[in-house]
Amino acid sequence: xxxxxxxxxxxxxxISFEIAHVNFQLRGKESEGDRQFVQTWSENHEIPxxxxxxxxxxxxxxxxxxxxxxxxxxxxxxxxxxxxDRKLNGIIxxxxxxxxxxxxxxxxxxxxxxxxxxxxxxxxxxxxxxLLPFSRAEIEAFMAANQLTWREDCSNxxxxxxxxxxxxxxxxxxxxxxxxxxxNLLTSFSRLKDTGRAFSGLFDLWKKENVRExxxxxxxxxxxxxxxxxxxxxxxxxxxxxxxxxxQAHSIAHALDRPKPGTVFKxxxxxxxxxxxxLVLSPEPEIFEPLYVDDKAIDIQLPEGDYQVIRQDWxxxxxxxxxxxxxxxxxxxxxxxIRSWREGDRFVPxxxxxxxxxxxxLIDIKMPLAKKKSVKVLVSGEEIAWVLGLRIxxxxxxxxATQRILYFKKR
Numbered sequence: 001x002x003x004x005x006x007x008x009x010x011x012x013x014x015i016s017f018e019i020a021h022v023n024f025q026l027r028g029k030e031s032e033g034d035r036q037f038v039q040t041w042s043e044n045h046e047i048p049x050x051x052x053x054x055x056x057x058x059x060x061x062x063x064x065x066x067x068x069x070x071x072x073x074x075x076x077x078x079x080x081x082x083x084x085d086r087k088l089n090g091i092i093x094x095x096x097x098x099x100x101x102x103x104x105x106x107x108x109x110x111x112x113x114x115x116x117x118x119x120x121x122x123x124x125x126x127x128x129x130x131l132l133p134f135s136r137a138e139i140e141a142f143m144a145a146n147q148l149t150w151r152e153d154c155s156n157x158x159x160x161x162x163x164x165x166x167x168x169x170x171x172x173x174x175x176x177x178x179x180x181x182x183x184n185l186l187t188s189f190s191r192l193k194d195t196g197r198a199f200s201g202l203f204d205l206w207k208k209e210n211v212r213e214x215x216x217x218x219x220x221x222x223x224x225x226x227x228x229x230x231x232x233x234x235x236x237x238x239x240x241x242x243x244x245x246x247x248q249a250h251s252i253a254h255a256l257d258r259p260k261p262g263t264v265f266k267x268x269x270x271x272x273x274x275x276x277x278x279l280v281l282s283p284e285p286e287i288f289e290p291l292y293v294d295d296k297a298i299d300i301q302l303p304e305g306d307y308q309v310i311r312q313d314w315x316x317x318x319x320x321x322x323x324x325x326x327x328x329x330x331x332x333x334x335x336x337x338i339r340s341w342r343e344g345d346r347f348v349p350x351x352x353x354x355x356x357x358x359x360x361x362l363i364d365i366k367m368p369l370a371k372k373k374s375v376k377v378l379v380s381g382e383e384i385a386w387v388l389g390l391r392i393x394x395x396x397x398x399x400x401a402t403q404r405i406l407y408f409k410k411r
Contacts, residue, residue, distance in 0.1 A: 002139055006094040007019065009130075022071075022078055024054055083126055094131055098167070106162065113246060114196040200237075206224075210224035219278050219368075243269060243270055270282065273370040288376065295335075297309045303374070311329070313405070322389060326405050327406045329403075338376055338377070348394045349393070352394055358375070383395065
């Protein structure tokens, strides 16, 4: 009914449009009857008609999702394909006010934050929903007054699906509690939506003032959230683009009461580390397979970036950038190995006489815990010649006796 109402209003408004229909093949002859009805209507009104036959049950089984979710994915994918292929300006949907209320209550039942109360947007990207301000009763009245026909999906009257149960049983009971129930609910949700928008703006300011971005890392001082009202919500809005959920944000906020450096929370692909005085968000480090550099190599590719391998005669201008390394080539044993550092690794830092554990060196330079796992070393024989991007070993430095230099320069 709502779709036929929308199509009629579009014609009367003089808006050029096309019709897309999916036969989900779930109701046998009834599904085919729906297809015939819509196609005939489109032809009678000279509206371009697009049809998709879908094996919805097979899609649901293959993806391990419900029939309703499979049907949703099928139709939206089909709609977008038509929009793109035909270079159209949008996808107009017939959701109405009752659909909106159902969506909000379903979100509440699933467990939602303030954004779940927003419901469906009147316009989001290519999706446009012009009927959201109107109730099903108003649409029914319009259809009756204009003697318009439609076909009803028989599954809509069955309450075995959660949304149908809500529509048929729960919502009428709630709306029947008082005369103004619908109006008051919509007003409340509208106010909450406005509150959410205000929070979103304030959150953006808070993030800009407190979250520091450093290459692939983001850093948040403990002090920015400790004793802060709504700390778990602030953390959730910061971390959710990286796959963290609201329960994890709540746990992180609770852990900040007594922060313990070394604590780690994980999402798919990202980590939040408790460092000394701050939270560090970082991509989960990939397992780095050792890389070997022979005496003829001219470049190497690493996750941190590419390096040129340059051979120079000594004397040469010294490059003091810690990202680069100039090593005495005569003291190196090929092939060189680049690998992740290991517990127990030691080297002689430039300017020192004694060996130092890599772990202690990283503590000395206050290397954030999140970055430690990605640190790599260049090994010659059994000796570490360079902690990449940080410091070369004293034994591998250039001296007056040096003749040839192996120069690693980051591109």
